[in-house]
Every structure is written in structure tokens, then in C-alpha cells.
Amino acid sequence: MSQISPQQQHIISSLSLTLSINSLMDLLNNAQPSSWSDDALVAILEATNACYRAGYPLVDDAFYDHHLLSALQDRQPDHPFLLKVEPEVISGKTVTLPQKMLSTDKAYSIAEIEKWVTRIKKAADELNIAHSEVYIRITPKLDGYAAFDDGKTLYTRGDGVRGQDITRAFTRGLAVANQGERGLGPGEIVISKQYFNAHLAEQFENSRNIQAAIIAEKNIEPSVVKAIADEACVFYPFALLPHWTGLIDVLAQDIEAQIEPIWQAVDYDIDGVILETTHSEIKNHMGATRHHHRWQIAFKVNDESAEVEVLNVTPQTSRTGRVSPVAELVPTKLSGATISRATVHHYKMVQTNGVGPGAIVQLVRSGLVIPKIEKVITSVTPQLPETCPSCHSHVIWEADHLICPNKSDCPAQRENTLVHFFKTLGNNDGFGPKVVEKLCQNGVQHIHDIYAIEPSELIGWGFGEKTAFNLIEQLNVSRTIAIEDWRFLAAFGVTRLGGGNGEKLLQHHTLPDLFDLTVDAMVEIDGFAQLSAEAIVEGLANVKDEFFKVYQLGFNLIPTPKLADSDLADSVLFGQQIVFTGSMTSGSRSEMEKHAKSLGAKVGKSVSGNTTYLITGEKVGANKINAAKDKGVTVLTESEYLAMIS
Numbered sequence: 001m002s003q004i005s006p007q008q009q010h011i012i013s014s015l016s017l018t019l020s021i022n023s024l025m026d027l028l029n030n031a032q033p034s035s036w037s038d039d040a041l042v043a044i045l046e047a048t049n050a051c052y053r054a055g056y057p058l059v060d061d062a063f064y065d066h067h068l069l070s071a072l073q074d075r076q077p078d079h080p081f082l083l084k085v086e087p088e089v090i091s092g093k094t095v096t097l098p099q100k101m102l103s104t105d106k107a108y109s110i111a112e113i114e115k116w117v118t119r120i121k122k123a124a125d126e127l128n129i130a131h132s133e134v135y136i137r138i139t140p141k142l143d144g145y146a147a148f149d150d151g152k153t154l155y156t157r158g159d160g161v162r163g164q165d166i167t168r169a170f171t172r173g174l175a176v177a178n179q180g181e182r183g184l185g186p187g188e189i190v191i192s193k194q195y196f197n198a199h200l201a202e203q204f205e206n207s208r209n210i211q212a213a214i215i216a217e218k219n220i221e222p223s224v225v226k227a228i229a230d231e232a233c234v235f236y237p238f239a240l241l242p243h244w245t246g247l248i249d250v251l252a253q254d255i256e257a258q259i260e261p262i263w264q265a266v267d268y269d270i271d272g273v274i275l276e277t278t279h280s281e282i283k284n285h286m287g288a289t290r291h292h293h294r295w296q297i298a299f300k301v302n303d304e305s306a307e308v309e310v311l312n313v314t315p316q317t318s319r320t321g322r323v324s325p326v327a328e329l330v331p332t333k334l335s336g337a338t339i340s341r342a343t344v345h346h347y348k349m350v351q352t353n354g355v356g357p358g359a360i361v362q363l364v365r366s367g368l369v370i371p372k373i374e375k376v377i378t379s380v381t382p383q384l385p386e387t388c389p390s391c392h393s394h395v396i397w398e399a400d401h402l403i404c405p406n407k408s409d410c411p412a413q414r415e416n417t418l419v420h421f422f423k424t425l426g427n428n429d430g431f432g433p434k435v436v437e438k439l440c441q442n443g444v445q446h447i448h449d450i451y452a453i454e455p456s457e458l459i460g461w462g463f464g465e466k467t468a469f470n471l472i473e474q475l476n477v478s479r480t481i482a483i484e485d486w487r488f489l490a491a492f493g494v495t496r497l498g499g500g501n502g503e504k505l506l507q508h509h510t511l512p513d514l515f516d517l518t519v520d521a522m523v524e525i526d527g528f529a530q531l532s533a534e535a536i537v538e539g540l541a542n543v544k545d546e547f548f549k550v551y552q553l554g555f556n557l558i559p560t561p562k563l564a565d566s567d568l569a570d571s572v573l574f575g576q577q578i579v580f581t582g583s584m585t586s587g588s589r590s591e592m593e594k595h596a597k598s599l600g601a602k603v604g605k606s607v608s609g610n611t612t613y614l615i616t617g618e619k620v621g622a623n624k625i626n627a628a629k630d631k632g633v634t635v636l637t638e639s640e641y642l643a644m645i646s
């Protein structure tokens with residue numbers, strides 16, 4: 001804790017607390033919360049919370065959660081402050097939210113997550129739901145400005161029941177993330193970290209100040225206007241977040257492994273990950289306290305950091321050919337583990353920041369994530385490789401990365417591709433880097449080669465008899481233990497086709513059909529932009545031969561449920577034929593068509609006898625409307641339509 005800024009002073013003095021600002025700062029700086037009176041504790045909670053909400057945090061999050069909030073929870077579990085949902089301090093009139101917005105219960109250890117998993121399983125048992133039907137979704141916990149979008153109005157979260165109308169953020173051009181639609185409910189206003197650091201960090205102390213500016217009534221700074229236009233600031237509906245979704249039993253096997261990638265999934269500030277069950281019966285059964293949903297939990301961790309000396313920077317070639325700098329470090333203890341190596345972001349960072357033997361770097365471990373080098377404290381002459389450590393091809397720069405251009409014959413790329421396959425399947429054991437390296441040394445190149453190996457060959461290559469038979473057995477296991485088809489697809493390592501996107505495609509098409517999908521057809525699916533679609537179509541074409549060689553060996557694949565079969569069956573648009581005509585005001589016509597399709601509608605271009613609804617935008621002639629009515633079509637205005645689907 002430190003000095004108080006004029007902004008913080010202003011925020012606190014507007015709260016009319018029972019404590020003067022001076023005595024408040026005195027307590028914060030000099031005394032333990034345990035020695036404070038209840039009144040002082042509440043006053044300090046009010047003050048720190050208000051400063052945090054306004055973008056001028058007074059204490060760090062962990063101190064707030066661990067020392068302030070938890071002290072009050074211990075002393076007075078029913079104190080009204082604990083029932084308020086992190087209220088924002090904006091003056092002005094409030095309106096009732098279309099839906100209650102609760103906050104999320106927090107866990108700070110894997111053990112707490114395990115307990116939550118047990119509670120979900122218990123609820124499933126009480127409802128006689130098999131664990132093989134219980135899925136958990138993990139998403140990043142965005143650290144932005146919480147809001148709710150009902151398609152017409154954007155609301156602040158307020159006290160969770162009543163919020164304020166901040167639709168002006170959309171009027172100012174704020175886009176929905178992921179080319180999403182309006183009306184997707186709860187989300188957060190967030191700012192790209194990269195963009196903030198490149199364009200806004202000099203003018204603003206932190207991204208919270210910008211979030212506050214976007215929704216403020218007064219005029220906003222040109223730099224923020226530009227950030228909105230550049231879509232660096234967006235409203236990110238939770239429904240569109242990248243996610244891991246899998247069976248509760250798969251999660252329970254290795255919670256850390258499933259959580260870890262989500263920490264890196266977005267270029268926005270996040271302060272944890274959120275786990276929730278997607279099973280609606282379980283959700284209903286578990287319900288909510290006044291404060292949070294019981295079927296959802298946030299996992300948060302405190303960052304730990306240390307300054308460490310670099311011994312060496314070693315290049316490592318990945319599956320995709322990217323050569324990554326790995327810093328060998330003087331062994332250092334961090335968050336309970338001894339760390340002796342860490343990945344530097346990329347070779348551009350090695351080059352520009354001077355990372356080499358003798359450099360001092362700041363190592364940060366955020367949660368369970370592998371520690372990363374955040375900052376170089378003392379630089380030296382950088383250590384850059386000229387050739388790929390595996391195949392000795394000359395490396396080339398591609399943006400910030402050095403890459404090995406040898407796509408066809410680089411042992412490291414080949415080995416990592418094979419390791420990635422078996423690791424991603426996740427239903428077998430034995431094909432780690434060491435084994436795969438040995439296989440490759442003996443001429444194995446492709447996944448299908450591995451499935452053709454005989455035990456006698458393995459023994460001839462120096463594997464013990466027991467190991468050889470075990471490896472063959474594991475190949476059988478990998479084909480017989482059921483896995484989701486999207487996981488099988490992800491194992492082939494196509495760029496942008498990790499679990500999330502693969503699952504989305506498989507909600508609409510069968511696995512073999514994906515290889516015939518055109519870019520146009522892919523863009524039709526909600527969530528795929530032109531560039532991603534192009535990259536995915538190209539990537540699929542590259543692995544097509546190998547994919548079918550492996551696929552025809554017969555794996556026990558669980559097909560992804562088709563959207564139209566299940567989730568959409570109760571959508572009002574499910575199976576309906578609709579036609580949009582005229583110009584729409586709440587989004588472009590193609591956006592609205594895409595959205596309608598995502599709700600299970602069949603969208604046509606012209607009215608026929610099969611059409612259910614004609615949705616009319618502006619400037620539609622009476623003839624067209626009457627002709628549709630003659631065919632028995634229900635004609636709706638845009639706002640009637642939006643009301644119907646909301």
C-alpha cells in the first residue's frame with residue numbers, strides 16, 4: 001500500500017464513510033486487519049472496492065480477497081456488504097436488469113476445485129444422472145467491466161439486480177467480440193493487452209480507466225475513440241469465450257492440465273478461470289446463494305515472481321516448426337516448485353531485450369502455468385541460433401519468431417507431431433518424447449506407421465520385450481477407449497483447430513465431411529471469420545491423407561451432438577423457415593441471418609409456401625408484405641422478431 005492519489009481521494013470522499021481518509025490510510029499502511037474494528041473493516045472494504053471499480057485500485061486483488069473480504073466473512077458472514085455484488089460507483093438512475101447477475105464463488109487451490117467437483121457429482125447422483133452425461137466448461141475469467149446486453153440495452157451489473165443503462169458504449173461503436181451478435185447476455189468490456197501496451201499505456205495507468213471512459217457520460221478521449229474503432233476495446237459476451245468443455249471425469253483426472261491452456265486463451269486481462277457445469281438439470285438442482293451460483297466456481301491464484309540469472313538460452317523446435325527460446329536458469333524456488341528453465345516469449349524478445357548467459361530476468365508464475373519470463377532486468381549480448389537445433393536448416397524470421405522452414409524432413413517437427421497426437425488423444429500411455437524419438441530414429445515417420453509396428457520390430461530396435469508388448473497394447477487402448485471426435489481431430493494439430501473450433505464445426509458436420517467443407521460454408525457457421533476459415537480449410541487439406549489413413553484404423557469416437565438435435569430444440573426458431581427483407585437496424589442482414597441459423601432456423605432468400613416468418617426491416621413495400629400474408633406467412637417487424645427470440 002502506498003500514497004493515495006487525488007482520484008482515489010475523490011472517490012473515497014464521495015462515499016461518506018464512518019472513517020476519515022487519513023485514519024483509513026493509516027490503518028491500511030500500518031496495521032493488520034485482525035486488529036481493526038468491524039466498522040473500520042467495512043469502511044475500508046467500501047473504500048477499496050469503490051476505488052477498484054472506478055479504475056484506481058488501492059490494494060491488490062489478493063489482499064482484498066484474502067485479508068479484507070475474508071476477515072469480514074469470518075466475523076459477520078451475513079453482513080450486508082457481503083451480499084452486495086461488488087457495486088460500481090456511478091451516480092445516476094438505475095433500471096432492473098433483464099436477468100440477475102450474481103458474482104462467482106472463488107477457489108484458490110486445486111483442493112477447493114476438487115471439492116466443488118465432488119458437489120457437482122453428488123448433485124448428479126441425486127438426480128440419477130450418469131457422470132458420463134455431465135460436462136464442465138472452463139473459460140477465462142475476464143477482468144474487465146461487467147455488463148449485460150439484452151440486444152437493445154447494455155446494462156452495468158450494478159448491485160446484481162439493478163444496473164445502469166450504458167447503451168451509449170454501443171452507440172460509440174463498441175463492437176461485440178468474435179464478430180458476435182448483440183443480445184448475448186452477460187459479458188465484460190475488455191481491452192486487448194497488446195493494444196493497451198502499444199498505444200494506451202502512456203496515457204492511462206491501467207485498462208480500468210479506459211473501461212470507465214467507454215461508459216462514462218462525458219465525452220471520451222480521441223485515443224479511446226480510436227481503440228473502439230480499432231476493435232481493441234470490445235464487449236465480450238461470456239457465451240463466445242474460448243473454452244475447454246469435457247466430461248467431469250476427464251476434468252477430475254487432471255484438473256491442472258485442463259485449466260492451464262485457458263489462462264493463455266485470450267489477449268485480455270484475466271484474473272482466473274471459471275468452471276461451470278453445462279447440465280441444466282444440475283444447475284437447477286444446485287441453484288444459487290444470494291451471492292453466487294453453486295454450479296459455477298472461479299479459480300484464482302496469486303502471481304509470484306523472482307529475479308533469476310540466465311545460464312544459457314537453448315533453441316527448441318516445436319511441432320509447427322517454430323523455434324522457441326528456452327532459458328536455462330539458476331535453480332530458483334517459486335510457488336513451491338524449483339524452477340530451472342523457462343520459455344522466453346519468442347526470439348524477438350531474446351534479441352531486443354538481450355537475453356543470454358548472465359542476463360537477469362524476472363520470472364513470474366501465474367497460477368499453475370509454467371513460469372514465464374516477463375521482463376529482462378539486466379541484459380547481455382543475446383544468444384540467437386542460426387540453424388534449427390534438430391535438422392540444422394537455416395532458421396528464418398516470421399514476425400517475432402524464428403522458424404525452421406524444413407516442413408518435410410525435420411526430426412523435431414515430426415517427433416513433436418507424433419507426441420502431440422498421442423497426448424491429445426489422452427486415452428493411452430507410453431508414447432512420450434523418449435519413445436517417439438527412438439521410433440523416429442528407426443524410420444517411423446507418420447502416425448499410421450506407428451499403428452503398423454509389430455512387437456518384433458520394437459524388440460529389434462532395442463525396446464525390452466515387456467515394453468514392446470505394452471506399447472502395442474497401448475495402441476489398441478488408444479483405439480478402443482472412447483474419445484470425443486473433436487479431440488481426435490485436434491490430435492492432428494491443424495492450426496486454429498484445437499478442441500473449441502473443432503467442436504463447433506462438428507456440431508454442424510460429421511468428421512469426414514469436414515474435409516470437404518468450403519471456406520464459404522465454414523463462414524456460415526457462427527464463430528468463424530474468413531481468415532480462420534481459410535487457415536482451417538488449408539490445414540485440413542494438408543493433413544487429409546494422413547487423417548484418413550489413421551481414421552480408417554477404427555477409433556471409438558463419440559460424435560459431437562449436432563446442435564439441431566438437442567440444444568436448439570426448444571428455440572422458437574428451431575426448424576422454422578424465415579426470410580429477412582429490407583434494411584435492418586440492429587445489425588446487418590447477413591449478421592441477423594447468421595444468428596437466426598445459430599438458433600436453428602432455416603434462412604431463405606425469398607418467400608415461399610414453406611416460409612414461416614417474413615422479417616421486415618425498413619422500407620419494405622406493402623405489396624411484398626401482402627403477397628407474403630396471402631401465402632400464409634407470418635409477417636413480423638424487426639422489433640417484433642427480436643422480442644420473439646429474446
Ligand SMILES: [Zn+2]
Nearest residue numbers: 388391404410
Ligand atoms: Zn528443423
